[in-house]
Amino acid sequence: MTTVRVVPATAEAWPRLGRVFGPREKNPDSCWCQRFRRHEEPTNRDALRREVHEADPPVGLVALLDGDAVGWTRAVPRSTLPAITEHRLLSRILDEDPQAWWVTCFVVRREHRGRGVGVTLLEAAVDWAAQHGGSVLDGHPVDTDGLARVPSPSAVFTGTLAMFRRAGFAELGRTHPTRPVMRRELLHR
Template sequence: MMVRVEPATVERWMDIAKVFGPLGRRADSCWCQRFREGAAPDNRAALHAEVAHAGVPVGLIAYDGDQAVGWTRVVPRSTLPGIARNRALARILDDDPAAWWVACFVVRRDHRQAGIGVQLLGAAVEWAGSHGASVLDGHPVDTDRLTGKPSPSAVFTGTLRMFERVGFAELGRTFPSRPVMRRTLTA
């Protein structure tokens, strides 16, 4: 399935909410705030404020026709305190102010296993590169190192296979099942 990927602007807020689906009705669900710190009353309000006030959109939305089916956050790494202060990641990552991070993926249940995450990740590479990123990093899950089948909530950062398909290389691991992946964007 080929999808169209667009920047997550405030005009597309209802599409973002539709991607988050049933969990999106709950203001206290993640709403892609795992690595952020905000003063909003809840996570939904925090993401809405980010989308509404961002100079550069903080995410991308995948569309199947006119239907929003996926989301990813792709931003400068320095804007994610939860990444910057993570000691395990600090042992692997360099201090590059032009580094960007792809933080999460949400794909509607009825569109999973169709390659949408890979297409979002490919679009994230282009998006970060077009906004001056030197590299795009991520911290997916190596599902081959897990016992049993992971739940969708366990792979919200993507999978190793997704990142490999889009040309990322492994920098190291914070845990046997958690590689840090990088795609170099500029020389």
């Protein structure tokens, strides 16, 4: 497999980014990585488009394979995600840290799943958060070993425990038996 290259999700990346979201690209009200945010835009796609065009630093990273967008992740300061900072169960585990970053989701095109694109995006998110002054990068993946059946891709949009472990994250605690909170301490780069 050709090496996956990860780049910031800037305005130049927007035309290719929609391809990552697959059939949802045609549905402007599907998630478009807005699950943990609040916005005033008419659709979730409009909200992500505005963020990608205006955010400094960019709110996400795009995985490219031979110039084609194959994956996406959002990595931002935790304080910018109300659904995380106001989450009752997460607040029992997480400390108050204004420099903490959070990785919210992973979208990998179907034909590229199972090839390490998600781990590559997560490792790039670690570097991204460190470059922008993050103290830690946290996430809330799914422990698929504890599930009764194989989950659908949409059920593991926050990543998997195995993926976070491969990227060097340690478990802080759990909000549910299958929902660990994972952390990677960051060295500023």
